[in-house]
Amino acid sequence: MAEKKIWSEKASMRDFYSTPIHWILTFITVGFYFLIIYLWRLNTRYSLTDERLIIETGILSKHIDEIELFRIKDTKLSQGLCQRFVGLGNISVTSTDSTPDLVMICLPNAKEKREQLRTLSNAARSKKGVRTLVHE
Template identity: 35%
Template sequence: MSIANSTETIIWQGKPSHFLNLKTYIFCVLFFWLVFPLFILLWKIIQLKSTKYTLTNQRLQIKTGVFSQQFDELELYRVKDMRYERPFLLRLVGRGNLTLFTSDATDSLIILQAICQGEQLRQQIRQAVEDRRGKGSRRVQEIDMFNG
């Protein structure tokens, strides 16, 4: 993915960990003699390898897909809230899941799964969101409307 604007800089790039598919990998190893699980194993590895997260100072880009690729972009000023979770098994390998709650029409919930240094990334996103909301002609403020 290319960055269109020269003032846009890459802050972080990452991929989900293979530890995310641990149960599938164990199943495939236990039943390798059936041959079919080897195809499942190979597919899961390829799927994970083809997922890429890129955080710039303006947006979060997510590339997924093996045969058909999908590119999602989230403008950082649309991030409303974040949650960082470290389930026990992911915690053992220093990974976690970062959930972004957004005001984006197509992706109101984005989960970056099994990422390394998630707490540091959460802080980087928070800082980038604040910078993005306060700079330029966009000066964005979030307004919540409640029907009651």
């Protein structure tokens, strides 16, 4: 059975326009700060399937990283004040594989996407028969 794509998203620039520090840094660097942030976000894509979370990054060279959903231990949502105004959020993912903690930045509808990720990771663990041990 083929993987089913749930969503695919690039980091948004909406928070950039509403955050004064971004404008100050852009002015000081004569636009280079904006250009770097824009190119980085333009060339970073997050995709969620029913089996994996896939992260593609890179401007000149490509780097693809993925986390099997059954390996995800925890997800967290954070939203700065400006992000809340424009409907964006950051999702942090902690997993049991060698991939370090991953942060997907400036995602639209981040709360819904985090909930989808959580639901799918729980389903993947159940499907694979993976049990989580809690040490106290």
